[in-house]
Amino acid sequence: MISFxxxxxxxxxxxxxxxxxMSVDRGEITFITGPSGAGKSTLxxxxxxxxxxxxxxxxxxxxxxxxxxxxxxxxxxxNIGIVxxxxxxxxxxxxxxNVALAxxxxxxxxxxxxxxxxxxxxxxxxxxxxxxxxPYLSGGEQQRVVVARAMVTKPMILLADEPTGxxxxxxxxxxxxxxxxxNAQGTTVVIATHNEGLYTGSGxxxxxxxxxxxxxxxxx
Numbered sequence: 001m002i003s004f005x006x007x008x009x010x011x012x013x014x015x016x017x018x019x020x021x022m023s024v025d026r027g028e029i030t031f032i033t034g035p036s037g038a039g040k041s042t043l044x045x046x047x048x049x050x051x052x053x054x055x056x057x058x059x060x061x062x063x064x065x066x067x068x069x070x071x072x073x074x075x076x077x078x079n080i081g082i083v084x085x086x087x088x089x090x091x092x093x094x095x096x097x098n099v100a101l102a103x104x105x106x107x108x109x110x111x112x113x114x115x116x117x118x119x120x121x122x123x124x125x126x127x128x129x130x131x132x133x134x135p136y137l138s139g140g141e142q143q144r145v146v147v148a149r150a151m152v153t154k155p156m157i158l159l160a161d162e163p164t165g166x167x168x169x170x171x172x173x174x175x176x177x178x179x180x181x182x183n184a185q186g187t188t189v190v191i192a193t194h195n196e197g198l199y200t201g202s203g204x205x206x207x208x209x210x211x212x213x214x215x216x217x218x219x220x
Contacts, residue, residue, distance in 0.1 A: 001026040001188050002157070007056030009042055016042050017213035020056070026083040029179065029189040031199040031220060034209035040192035043209070044159045047190070048080050049073045051211060078106065081150030081187075087142050089134040089149075095121070096130040099149045101206060106153060120152045124178060140171030147178050151187075158182055160191045164198065172198075 002024040009017045016039045024030045032040050045051040046058060049068060055164070058065040063076050089098050100117045121127045124144040134142055150158055160179065164172040176198060180211065183189045191198065199206050199220030206220045 001028075001059060002190070003057075004043075004046075005057040007053045007058060009039075009046060009051060009053050014127070015212055017046075017209075020209075020213045022207055022214045024188060024190055026188055027183070027186060029183045029204045030201075031202070031203050031204060031206045032190065032192045032209065033194060033196070033199065033206055036194060038209040039212065040194070040209060041161050044082075044190065047157075047159060048077055048082060062160050069116055073139040076203065079156045080151065081153060081155035082138045083143075083150050083158065083163045085162040085165045087134070087146050089142060089145060091134050094131050094133055095126060095137070095145050098134065098145060099152050102153050116152055120148045123151070123181070124148045126135045128163050139166050140174065141166070143167060143171065143175055144178070147175065147182075151178075151182055154185075155187060157190070160189070162193055162195075163191065164193070164195065 004020055004022045005150045007017060007020045007085055008015055032043055034040055042051060046053055047060060047065070049065060053066050056066070061079065065076070068076060093101070096117055098114055099120060103116060118127065121130055126141065126144050126148060129137060129141060132144065137145070158179070164175050167175065179189050179191065193199070202220035204220045206218050207214050208216050208218065
């Protein structure tokens with residue numbers, strides 16, 4: 001599903017990832033961990049083409065990502081849902097509008113769009129907040145909207161970058177439960193985190209970044 005082969009990425013000639021090789025199988029929940037600054041976020045950015053590798057090969061499903069033309073990237077990203085730590089919601093749009101925006105990009109007809117948006121808000125238990133604006137939501141509520149936005153297109157891959165970094169224990173459990181439910185529907189989930197509590201006891205594969213490459217693999 002996702003494959004990195006000897007990938008190097010540098011900023012200002014200073015490598016953040018070097019000769020990194022890894023793979024994620026279809027249908028997995030995989031955790032990427034390591035200390036702050038280890039390159040976890042960069043690795044996710046390379047998957048969804050927000051960054052390009054300096055060397056090495058990256059493939060995602062049938063896409064040869066490191067060779068994608070700029071014009072092809074928006075079509076490639078339609079297969080990927082992204083959950084950011086800092087939410088990236090539009091404050092001037094309602095919860096419903098924020099989630100529906102992902103479907104408008106797909107040019108879905110209005111009736112199907114409304115139904116899909118209402119259904120996913122129901123899944124994350126945010127239907128009652130559909131007409132509210134993000135600044136009036138708690139951090140946990142905003143993160144559930146972000147998850148809904150990532151889920152609504154039914155992506156083949158969901159990437160989450162420190163998705164619970166700003167949340168308390170209860171909201172963290174809620175978000176992780178949503179990820180397990182998404183995965184059970186067939187979506188491959190990759191979670192970057194420095195929080196050992198997210199993967200300890202999970203029974204899921206954990207890839208540890210150290211010294212700019214995958215130092216080891218373990219089970220959570």
